[in-house]
Amino acid sequence: MRTKIISSFVVTVLAVLFITVSGALAQEQTSSGFRISPVIVEKTVDAGSSAEAEISIYNPTAVQVTAKIVANDFESSIDESGQPRIIFDTDKNATANSFKALVGDLGSVDIPANSYVKVPILITVPQNSSPGGYYGVVRVESVTNSSDSSNVNLNASVGTIFMVTVPGAINESLSITEFTAAKDGSNGRFFIGGGDKIQIVTRLTNNGNIHVKPFGRIQILDSKGNSVEQFEFNDREPKANVLPNSTRKFVNDLEYSNFFGKYTISANLGYGNDGNLLTANNTFWVVPLWLVIVAGALLIVLIVIAILIFKALSKRKNHKIKHRR
DSSP: OOHHHHHHHHHHHHHHHHHHHHHHHHHHHHHSSEEEEEEEEEEEOOOOOOOEEEEEEEESSSSOEEEEEEEEEEEEOOSSSSSEEOOOTTOEEEEEEBBEEEEEEEOEEEOOTTTEEEEEEEEOOOOOSEEEEEEEEEEEEEEEEEEETOOOHHOOOOHEEEEEEESSSOOOEEEEEEEEEEEETEEEEEEETTTTTOEEEEEEEOOOSBBBBBBEEEEEEEETSSSEEEEEEEEEOOOOOOTTTEEEEEEOSSSOOOOOOOOOHHHHHHHHTTTEEEEEEEEEEEHHHHHHHHHHHHHHHHHHHHHHHHHHHHHHHHHHHHHOO
């Protein structure tokens, strides 16, 4: 027994030490990496012309670092989270419009110790380029340090997202693929447990050739038509985008928790430069667990009573038949 206690104590101490050291290493790695700004650059560039953007890179170390500037295309994530899926393969471009082709080779830059450098990014759109959106990321990778033996390799890769619009035959086309309530990650129209958090799931599909920023309002009404909660959709800044040829899922947690009975959810959303509108409605039910238990118990009682009545009637019928004989 004493051996088991000692062993458990040792394992606990080692686990605490491991978590502490891991956290310290993670903080050190984060603090020693490049810092790049801004996070997002949005540009409109006509076909046959060029435009320049600027990124700022900070080297937090005590030595000079040579950084390679790399451009990659990105596409929408498969999981509908909206996170960019970067195409790291140097031989592959985006399936549609390629941002990487607009900036070419960006070379490298020397960044002094504890200093910022500003790097111009020239975006050149050929005359025959297709209208629509071009999406990519400009990343910074550590290449070499100075000859000082005390230098530390940053081994970092951070970047700025670029969203370039080429005017022309722009098609803004967004549709609501799904609009429903959910609980514990499962969509549905009937939920047990009124005190649990309910979520509103909105899936939007972009069938156009340009990214859009949906906005609007979602409202929840009870069975009497009273509003129990309403909120602004996609109200963060900057607003989340839905990329072309992709579906993005938005999940909003409701603050209201005293659900009981039938509820109606409605969405009134807008997007695009032409003020396009989208609407959707759905309903869901929430029944407390105690009510389900009571209903189940009553059902069992009714079944038992029905069986007893049936048996009693059967005995009486058999008794009458025997009596007549």
